[in-house]
Amino acid sequence: MPINLLIVEDDLSIAEMMSDHLNKEGYQIFHALNGTAALERFSQGEIDLILLDLMLPELDGTELLKAVRIQSFVPVLIVSAKDSELDKALGLGFGADDYITKPFSLIELSARVKASLRRATVYAGKDGHSQQSHPQLRVHELSLDPELHTVSKNGNEIKLTGKEFQILKLFMLNPRRALTKEQIYRTVWNEDYFGDDNAINVHISRLREKIENDPSSPQYIKTVWGIGYKLGEF
Template sequence: MDANAKILVVDDEDRIRRLIRMYLEREDFIVEEASNGNDALQLALENDYAVILLDLMMPEMDGIEVCQKLRKEKDTPVIMLTAKGEEANRVQGFEVGTDDYIVKPFSPREVVLRVKALLRRTSTTVKEVEEPVEQKNMIMFPHLTIDYDAHQVTADGGDVSLTPKEYELLCFLAKAPNKVFNREQLLKEVWQYEFFGDLRTVDTHVKRLREKLNHVSKEASKMIVTVWGVGYKFEVDDV
């Protein structure tokens, strides 16, 4: 994880931006700011940020629209900052590609920990796995291939563009074929937190993952299976 990673903090309240900036700079992060959605989108498209902290409710363009437009061009990790009463908007945020969210009022230390956790998950190469078929840092299934070194997913020969969190979720499930994981386990292992996660975070990411796989290969999308009343599994025949 690069301690000098560049972070974009987007919020229309100066006080919140200053507070987050202070805590991030204590950890040697490079911090840039934007106070509205239009400026945020422009900066996000023109620069390569390690993480974007994005307020949901902003003038000119809200966080949902910013994230939606950003995802058409880039897969920069996004943590959405939301007010406590904006639960439905948070779900919508996950649907347009948000990787994580933090509810206001929040502890600045929590922000730093979430940023570090997200950087840790997106900047390190996934460890080599043993099954079912391995070629260096590559795992191959009949309709799906994950190349860990290239951080690339292909389904029936076509590239699948995933956000960092969608990629992590797919890798985690694929490393344990046919094993069922409940939502709490996935929150703990993929999102790395237990007590302040929304279980619908898992559902919305699974939905988006399936949709993206289905766009390239219907057979690959069928490998992500819902086990009703329990959770999800990566289903593979003869493993």
Template sequence: MSGQHHVMVVDDEAAARDMVGEYLSLHGFRVTLCDGGPALRRAMATERADLVVLDLDMPGEDGLSVLRDIKRRAPVPVIMLTATAAPTDRIVGLEVGADDYLAKPCELRELLARVRALLRRLAAPAAVPGSAGRTETVRFGTKILDLAAHVLRDDEGRELPLTASEFSLLKAFAENPRRVLSRDRLLDLAGARDPDAFDRAIDVRITRIRRKIEPDPDTPAYIKTVRGAGYMFMPEGETR
């Protein structure tokens, strides 16, 4: 699968950038190296990126600013790298829209596994039981999720930005309606596990999703919190 994918690596440190780029290239990915936000924008203006590996701790325009700009331009999955150990700094990246993250210096084999896992989730057939031979859509509150196209739309057919991890969560809920899914189980399905802050990581993603699908995100009717247990998808806002 990797030979068909284009990864852009953004890091102001040439040694780190070259090391990551060379490793991914050795494993069959096509790689573009960028030394910061301006170089990434130039690259994305001429070529499509399947995934971006982004360093957050860069001088000048920091990684969070670059991340926001990426997500405004296209629904490209982003793995962020950070030398900061504090879980709160990683949570900020998740809130902005990162799909996964690793601490620097990262183990290259783990980075490769994360890249492959994220691309695999995007490419995997997304059908629920009984959907063979047809496109499956599931309504989530005010929006409709197209499982085959990995797209969230409103009733007028307009697409809404959706990160890979958000899609993975919505797919998990679509396949398990009216069932309580623990945070641990949801993280297994959506990726980006952090042993120091996994509860907060999943809560951030759920909050982002609720803002997109719930008429009133502060009083969710479709993805409900089950205190002490996790979350439950209630089709059409059903009550328990």
């Protein structure tokens, strides 16, 4: 099956340049001129990666990214003329996977697309080969088995509740992404989020007690102030 890319760009010349190049790379391309049209197309499903401009009419790129992250963790590559460190930090903080500034080379664009798609694929096995029949998620000393529903640290099994397991799995599937409390709640509880942090805070605290060497100074589940949480990097 083809890999479907959604280009969200209001500059037709840039959109056509990106579309032509990526189409030659073998991708199926969809294009939206504004954030509203992009969200409508994305909601129809079967989009594998979004290339997102931040300065868009009707619904800007940041708001579109927030809306997408509420319902999906599809890879998002920001392609923007905004090149300040603050803009990059905000984009990545709201859930983008990568950030490329205009003007850019088409070779770099292809490489960033491939890297984002590759990071979205779960690999098991230390030899680098995918084991789709029985994937293992590993981060430093932690290992999570989605099929057997088990977690171990240095080979020693850790007993988690169902919600704790789902929260940890969510972080391990999204190792580079800061997750908001709303994203965590909607994904794990599968319910609308009304701003009550208590349930999430309690489960994060209990999970840290079980997986961290020092829960008061967590290394696996880090707090991202003003946003939520993310998986620590080792």
